[in-house]
Amino acid sequence: MSADHRSGCPINLSLEVLGDKWSLLIIRDMMFGNRRHFRALLTDSEEGIASNILADRLTRLTDLGMITSAPDPSHKQRILLSLTEPAIQLVPVLAHLGAWGRRHLPVTRELAIRAELLERGGQPLWDDFMDELRELHLGIARPAGTPSVLDGLTEAYLAELKADRGAAGVT
């Protein structure tokens, strides 16, 4: 045993870990944006997280066992962040949450395409994606021949971005 929880309800405990405005966004960016260190999360953040809050959440998520950090061999001062297995298993939660938001909230088209593909792919796609994340973050090789889900999502996003800029007229 460890901490003082408000209750032993699974949903409550999940919210104690993830129930704030930033933690899931950080995990989302590590998952779908493949951002693996502090600066990448800070400056490429769509929502503009502050550096102190990012630092706080990273240590918090590390303490909770959702991410791990290790020195990056290529850059001496860079720290490589990785998702742990529990965090990788959030893929279905994020997929459903994205699907729900896409259906009921004023999403931007180019930012919604990934949620749409993820919803359409369903559990089989999520499984492939989790295998890919295990390879990227845990070093566990995935079955040969499976195409990259991350590449597919990213390509669709970029295509949507281009189409959108084309339709609207670039500045």
Place this chain on the structure above:
Amino acid sequence: MSADHRSGCPINLSLEVLGDKWSLLIIRDMMFGNRRHFRALLTDSEEGIASNILADRLTRLTDLGMITSAPDPSHKQRILLSLTEPAIQLVPVLAHLGAWGRRHLPVTRELAIRAELLERGGQPLWDDFMDELRELHLGIARPAGTPSVLDGLTEAYLAELKADRGAAGVT
């Protein structure tokens, strides 16, 4: 258009609605505990929400279109709270979130049984449950003959409670 959002990402927008420690717990209690007015949510809350925070979240969730309130015909001063269709469609999200918490966090056995049943039942059970919620909260009759998912979950919870007390010895 309406408000100033941090970004148009579906996950971000969902978190702007649900990304705090209490909103989803209130929806959970309305869904699975069938609590339909202020006092019920306040005093039967497993986690002990404060009255001012409950009041704040209820108006907030109402403004966001997640719940509606109406005078209760039986009790003149009582206000009946109902989930809206978007809130009802959170069932899969809550099911996955509960399943994840059950797998990775120190849940209590009697509070985990509902998450377990919900996970085992999968999408078909969630569909039945959403139909039942539409009947309870929106007044839309569900297909005849379908058994109550809510009753099933509640019975399993109570049975687990009893078994637990039996095993541990009642005080």
Place this chain on the structure above:
DNA sequence: CCGAACCAGTTGCAGTTCGCAATCGGTTCA
């Protein structure tokens, strides 16, 4: 018909967290 319990909140207050901007000391790159 009267008092107790119940109803949905509100108020005041202290402590914590949030978001922002500036900054830090060290590292890498040109």
Place this chain on the structure above:
DNA sequence: TGAACCGATTGCGAACTGCAACTGGTTCGG
């Protein structure tokens, strides 16, 4: 060698949180 980059830290005002007491009205039991 100097500029850019690295993961943070600090200071500050504003916003949010949690707690306890309280309000004005309603219902229920005897």
